[in-house]
Every structure is written in C-alpha cells, then in structure tokens.
Amino acid sequence: MLSQTGVTGALQFLWVELTNQCNLQCSHCYAESGPHTSGRNALSSTQYRQVIIDAYHAGCRQIQFIGGEPTLNPDLLTLIQLCSDLGYAFIEVFTNLTRLSNELVACFTQNGVHVATSVYASSAEIHDTITHLPGSFSRTVSNIRRLSDAKIPIRAGIIEMLENAGQVESTARFLNSLGVQKIGTDRLRHFGRGGTTRQGDMGELCGQCADNILCVGSDGKVSPCIMSKLWSVGSLLDTPFNELMTSAKLTGIRDEIYRATVQRLEENGNQENIHLICDPKTCGPYSTCTPTTGPGPCGPSGCTPCFPKG
Numbered sequence: 001m002l003s004q005t006g007v008t009g010a011l012q013f014l015w016v017e018l019t020n021q022c023n024l025q026c027s028h029c030y031a032e033s034g035p036h037t038s039g040r041n042a043l044s045s046t047q048y049r050q051v052i053i054d055a056y057h058a059g060c061r062q063i064q065f066i067g068g069e070p071t072l073n074p075d076l077l078t079l080i081q082l083c084s085d086l087g088y089a090f091i092e093v094f095t096n097l098t099r100l101s102n103e104l105v106a107c108f109t110q111n112g113v114h115v116a117t118s119v120y121a122s123s124a125e126i127h128d129t130i131t132h133l134p135g136s137f138s139r140t141v142s143n144i145r146r147l148s149d150a151k152i153p154i155r156a157g158i159i160e161m162l163e164n165a166g167q168v169e170s171t172a173r174f175l176n177s178l179g180v181q182k183i184g185t186d187r188l189r190h191f192g193r194g195g196t197t198r199q200g201d202m203g204e205l206c207g208q209c210a211d212n213i214l215c216v217g218s219d220g221k222v223s224p225c226i227m228s229k230l231w232s233v234g235s236l237l238d239t240p241f242n243e244l245m246t247s248a249k250l251t252g253i254r255d256e257i258y259r260a261t262v263q264r265l266e267e268n269g270n271q272e273n274i275h276l277i278c279d280p281k282t283c284g285p286y287s288t289c290t291p292t293t294g295p296g297p298c299g300p301s302g303c304t305p306c307f308p309k310g
Helices: 045-057 074-087 100-111 124-131 136-147 166-175 239-244 246-268 271-276
Strands: 013-017 062-068 091-092 114-120 152-161 180-187 213-216 219-221
Touching: 045 136, 045 239, 074 091, 074 100, 100 136, 100 213, 114 136, 124 180, 136 213, 136 271, 166 180, 213 239
Parallel strands: 013 062, 013 213, 062 091, 091 114, 114 152, 152 180
Antiparallel strands: 213 219
C-alpha cells in the first residue's frame, strides 16, 4: 500500500548505530553521545549481524555505520566484511576520524568502503570548541589526508551553529585543499544537545526520512532516520526487524514526517526554506537533486540523505 509520500516503503538505505559512546562530546550532537554513554548500548554482535542480513534480504543495498563513534565498536571490521560478502553496493562509515588504525584503512580499501566525517571550521580553535576535545581537529585533518592518499572516497559535512557562524565557505575551501570534493552543509537541527524549545518538532527534520530509509539505534530502537529517534517505530529487543520494516506504525510515522516537512512548506508557499528539506519524491539515497556535487540536504551541495552528524 502506498503511503501519502508516494513510496512503497521498501528499504533502500540503512543506518546502523554501532554504539552511542563517542570520544568527543560535540555541543550539537543529536544523539547526545559522549565518553560515558556506552550504557545505552543494548545490541549484541549477533543482533547486528542479523539486522544486516535481514536488510539485505529485504532489498537494501546501501548501508552506513555510525555512532556515537563506530570505530569504538570492536565488531566494525567483521560487520564491514559481512556487508561486503553479502553484496552491499554501498558501504560507508561515518566517523570523527580521530582514531583510524592501519587495519581499518586496509579494510576500507579491500572492501570499497566510503568514509564520511564532520569538520566544523578551518581553525583548530573553533572545531575543538565544538567537539570539546583539544587536538581533535589536528587528528581529523591528518586522517583525512591519510584517506585521500589511500584513494578512499571521503565526504565531509559542515553544520553551521553559533560557535562556527560564518565559517562554512572558508571551511569548504579548506576541505577542498585537502582533496575533499564532496561537501554537504546544513543548519543545526534541534535534537539532542542541539535541542531547544523545538526539540519535539517534526518540522526540524529534513524530510528525507519520509522515504524508504531506516535507522537501527544501538539501544535497539528502530526509527525512520538517525535524527528521528523521538519517533521510534519499535525495538529489536522485542520485535523482529522484518516486522518493523513493514509495520503500519512505520508507514504512519513516515506520513506524519512528510506532512510536517515537504507538505508543510509546499502548502505555506515557503520557497525561502524549501532547500532545508529533501523531497522524497525526487531525492533518493545518495542521489543528488541539483547539478552540483553532493551529498547533503537539498541545497547548494546536493541532496540526501541528511548528514547524520554534520
């Protein structure tokens, strides 16, 4: 049955949150990750493997490992290998790139893995103010260079917030100088530590999660995307993934998101802000909706899916 978004809900892209723990504590983090948040992790290695297998058999061919910081999960290498062995066409790891072992670089190379990261400014002072870890800028930049030298595809996201206001263009130029050509930009989304009085407003979403994408959280909860954790459709701790993928609740929440984002702006004739959302009717996972290179939310840098952590 078609939802109001005009899509069937067949799964195309899956975020897998391998841990809520992170060695950084970014001021805007939607997941409120940090060094001491591993207590939110509930899924076992076996459960992660089953999710990946179930998603593949459901037709999904694009997957991203995220966190927290996914490199903190010791199973990352074996899960990447599983995806490769199954035949996923696109495998990406979204990492802050402060901890990148030679073993990981070799795994990325051997399995055709793409890498995504966040850079908030061209200066260490501003970037490290946002991450709350002195030296994080230096390590991230050094590892971007390592990945570039190894010819591993990399994209970067820039989220503009109070701490780095006015830094987007200079940061993009800096990333270009490091060899990063795919750069997405976005405004702060008011979830988690970035939350305000709009914390529970679906209109803060980009709109892409009204389409055929899903997120599995490290706590076992399944939601339309990594930013929409407030609207979970159920938990793997008590419901099989196959049931959640095809549930009426998921269809209903996707419809609500569509109405709160794409449809709301269309009905209000709000062309000024239409670039802040992704229209599921025209944007699919890792496609672009502008002639320029993406990916990122609809706008000058391209489209979809939203940069999960920057």
